[in-house]
Amino acid sequence: MNGIVKNSDLAPTSAASARAPLPAPSPPSRLGVLRGQARLVVLPVIAAALVITGWEAVVRIKQIPNTLLPAPSAVAIRLTETLPFLLGQAVPTTLETIASFLISMVLGISLAVLICKSRLMRDALYPNIVLFQLIPKIALAPLFIVWLGIGSTSRITFGVFISFFPVVVATLTGLTSVDRDLLRLCKAVGADESRIYAKVRFPAAVPHLFSGLKIAITFAMIGVIVGEFITAQAGLGYMILFAASQAEMTLIFASIVVLCVIGLVLYGIIVMAEALALKKYGA
């Protein structure tokens, strides 16, 4: 049958097309050639590059003044000129963010353990901690200055204030995620509480804990920057405020770029730690 069907004879009703398989999935688009990991990295980069190019083009074509919206190229030039200075300003911001984060982590985990261990503590504290979250915490920043002065103590404390809660919730979720029968087994074999925490509850909480830590690090940075806005002493937050008062738009953007990079690096460190921990403690 096939033999007598010439190419020119192919019609929708011909035997060849009747036997043809279902239409193949449409051929991959050009971008579809990228697969897997490469695609996950390359596509966002292309998208970001397009936005930046568009931004540059709009600023140039419309001749928007630098004091209103600087072109990315102008920001880049300013960034290279001022990089050593900006990095100097980044040091206190980074250190205070890390300090806030570490304190939040210790405080958050301790509170979670307290709440998990004691029924009394849970009933007394947990509703308050949750209610506490309904306060728009940024609005309280000036209070910290009044109480703790304009030094790094008040910025770090404020960073802790807004970043410890996610750690409490995530850790508590993890600590209480342990199967009831498994806890019964622990009791039945005569395990004491501290062993149950060390060998069962904490390992089970590890994946949850990291989801809390990832939120905490970004919140800690927000807290420190807001603190720098208010105390106006040093740091990238202060630089942004200062540059704004001088209408130095390129400097503002250069500072923001440095902030973004620091934020990414800190977040990346936690993601890497998480990957290591999940290798051991993941399901």
Added chain:
Amino acid sequence: MLAQVETFKAITAARVRKVYETPSGPVEAVAEAGFEIARGDFVSILGPSGCGKSTLMLMIAGLESTTSGTITLDGLQVSGPQTDAGMMFQDPTLLPWRSVLDNVLFPIDMRGAVSSESRTRAESLLRMVDLWSFRDKRPRELSGGMRQRVALARALVNDPRILLMDEPFSALDAITRDEMGYALARIWDTTRKTAIFITHSIREAIFLSDRVLVMGRRPSTIIEDVRIPFERPRDPSIEADPRFNELYLHLKASIHRTTGAQ
């Protein structure tokens, strides 16, 4: 050990009652349970869902208090967690971050008592449940039946006096479940530990047990106590025995009577 101790029943329950206090009022989980289990007997408990079987087992293990009545193990009254009861649950409850061998060692590790002898014991148990070649694997790499075999080895690692199993095979598919039943019968034959086995499968109960107790619907008591006469070691072929079917129909009828009564 004193000869007299041997005459004690391994497990006794006398007028045991359990009422859970819940926010929506008291729930009577067990109304009045009484039985005696001889040392080395394998006893199954059948009964409708929610009739208090798990509660009864937890009270025997000392993990739930009795509201009234007394339970004894080897003549001693149960008043707290019984560290020499090996336990199995419907879920294997293995620790995903531990290897199979370390999961078997878990009960000993939780008392900080891992030694080279306990390690040797865990290894021989893994051979017994046919998981020797999987000793370094993580639980996620095992099938459901294999995980329950790890849980069985873990339950035996302390060399407990009694074995308490709460529907250990209920989450398995029918074929794996049968295989697990045969494996448990074989392993139990080598240890002959006093065992309580909760199940919803009448056939499983008959095949494994020396005695089958039936609990009635809540508030519940023991309404039937049937002795299973088959010789040990048992072979799957006993299911073809007419007595097997007779026992099956008898137990089935008494369970239906309890469910129909409500």
